Amino acid sequence: MKFGKLIVSNIAYRFFYLVTTIFITVLLTRLTTVNGYGVLSLMIANASFFNLVSCLGSESAVTYHYASGRLSRNKIFTIIWFVVLFQLVLLAIFETIYMKITGTYWVIKGNDIQFLWWGMVYLFAVTLTDKYAALFYGSHLYTSFNKIMVIGSLVSLAAFAGLYFFVSVGDVFFYLRLFILANFFQALLLLGSFHLKQPHSVSFGSVRKQDWRRFFSYSFIVFATNIIQFLAYRIDYWLVAFYKGDEELGLYSLAVRLNQLFWILPLFFAGIIFPQTADSNIINSEVRVVRLTRITIAILLVAELIALVLATPIIPFVFGKAYQRSVGPFIYLLPGFFLFGINILLAAYYAGKKQLNVNFIGSTICFLIVLFLDLLLIPRYGIIGAATASTVGYSVCGLYFVWRFTAFNRSKMANLLFLKPQDLTEIRHFVKYLFLRRDLL
Numbered sequence: 064m065k066f067g068k069l070i071v072s073n074i075a076y077r078f079f080y081l082v083t084t085i086f087i088t089v090l091l092t093r094l095t096t097v098n099g100y101g102v103l104s105l106m107i108a109n110a111s112f113f114n115l116v117s118c119l120g121s122e123s124a125v126t127y128h129y130a131s132g133r134l135s136r137n138k139i140f141t142i143i144w145f146v147v148l149f150q151l152v153l154l155a156i157f158e159t160i161y162m163k164i165t166g167t168y169w170v171i172k173g174n175d176i177q178f179l180w181w182g183m184v185y186l187f188a189v190t191l192t193d194k195y196a197a198l199f200y201g202s203h204l205y206t207s208f209n210k211i212m213v214i215g216s217l218v219s220l221a222a223f224a225g226l227y228f229f230v231s232v233g234d235v236f237f238y239l240r241l242f243i244l245a246n247f248f249q250a251l252l253l254l255g256s257f258h259l260k261q262p263h264s265v266s267f268g269s270v271r272k273q274d275w276r277r278f279f280s281y282s283f284i285v286f287a288t289n290i291i292q293f294l295a296y297r298i299d300y301w302l303v304a305f306y307k308g309d310e311e312l313g314l315y316s317l318a319v320r321l322n323q324l325f326w327i328l329p330l331f332f333a334g335i336i337f338p339q340t341a342d343s344n345i346i347n348s349e350v351r352v353v354r355l356t357r358i359t360i361a362i363l364l365v366a367e368l369i370a371l372v373l374a375t376p377i378i379p380f381v382f383g384k385a386y387q388r389s390v391g392p393f394i395y396l397l398p399g400f401f402l403f404g405i406n407i408l409l410a411a412y413y414a415g416k417k418q419l420n421v422n423f424i425g426s427t428i429c430f431l432i433v434l435f436l437d438l439l440l441i442p443r444y445g446i447i448g449a450a451t452a453s454t455v456g457y458s459v460c461g462l463y464f465v466w467r468f469t470a471f472n473r474s475k476m477a478n479l480l481f482l483k484p485q486d487l488t489e490i491r492h493f494v495k496y497l498f499l500r501r502d503l504l
Contacts (some may be wrong), residue, residue, distance in 0.1 A: 098235075098422075106239060117149065118193070147190055171236075300316065315446040341436075
């Protein structure tokens with residue numbers, strides 16, 4: 064499939080995924096109430112952070128080595144499952160120690176043994192999804208991956224819609240378990256589909272010392288960068304929960320979740336840019352990065368301006384009056400999420416070029432700004448302060464990446480940021496091709 068047609072097909076799938084994600088979020092906010100949504104958001108943040116720390120940057124290394132061919136695929140498969148097993152064992156040990164010290168488990172708050180088991184199931188689903196997403200993208204199977212994500216989200220939507228319209232359950236933990244099972248089902252879909260498309264992919268190979276070194280020499284800087292960047296994303300969750308409680312976290316996490324929808328397109332493009340930049344057989348990667356960045360900026364700008372106008376009436380109407388105070392932080396977060404969308408694309412380019420120091424520096428700058436401003440603003444201004452801190456940190460980080468990219472490639476900033484006539488022609492071709500497709504699902 065040509066690159067343009069590949070982009071169009073996957074934008075369509077991403078759009079379907081975006082729509083189902085919005086509906087799932089609406090249902091979850093109403094089913095769990097504000098406090099329950101805060102608990103759910105904290106579980107997601109805790110599990111994501113543990114996955115990030117314990118995976119040792121392996122997902123990026125999987126995509127890089129799978130795409131570049133610098134490590135045999137059976138060895139990569141062996142390393143993947145070793146890391147998954149390591150993560151699960153490590154979580155069991157950590158949760159046991161945490162329970163002894165605090166009297167409660169960490170991923171899911173509670174002192175019953177079932178909270179430990181469900182937390183481990185959720186971590187397994189998260190890490191398996193990340194590993195197989197890396198395999199799909201490293202194999203350039205972008206369309207297959209996005210199809211499966213749409214299918215999984217539709218199943219989740221059907222389950223939560225059935226509960227919302229036909230069954231009344233007052234137990235928040237019930238919805239947490241259903242959410243975990245939905246993620247586990249999605250992970251199994253990815254696993255099964257990948258191995259069906261790659262018949263000889265289920266093969267383990269002996270991994271020698273130098274293979275481990277080669278694999279993790281790439282992933283170590285990615286590992287450190289990802290941890291720092293994740294802390295920049297989620298330090299506000301923990302500080303809002305600490306200073307203001309679960310209800311405020313529920314309000315704030317909805318604002319963040321809605322803003323993250325603007326990252327679906329940049330993350331998709333980044334997933335393509337990374338393996339294509341890493342693959343030395345693919346030429347003109349810089350040209351594609353610049354064009355995708357210009358198109359992404361234009362789309363995000365229009366989408367965020369619309370969101371700015373509609374946020375005040377739409378958020379309480381869709382999610383309920385209990386979420387009226389989510390409007391303020393949502394609006395404050397818009398500029399930061401817009402500029403960080405550019406950062407997502409350029410970070411993927413630098414990762415593919417093995418210029419990981421650029422990503423590390425940008426993430427560190429972002430985290431330090433967000434942490435300082437969070438500690439300064441959250442105790443006094445609550446969730447508005449958290450949103451202000453994040454938008455300042457994300458904006459500075461986005462501008463840093465724009466500066467580095469234009470300086471490195473000796474190009475004008477306008478060439479990266481503003482649409483050109485040929486971009487409009489390309490977009491028209493994309494739209495025309497999109498409406499002619501009959502085989503998207």
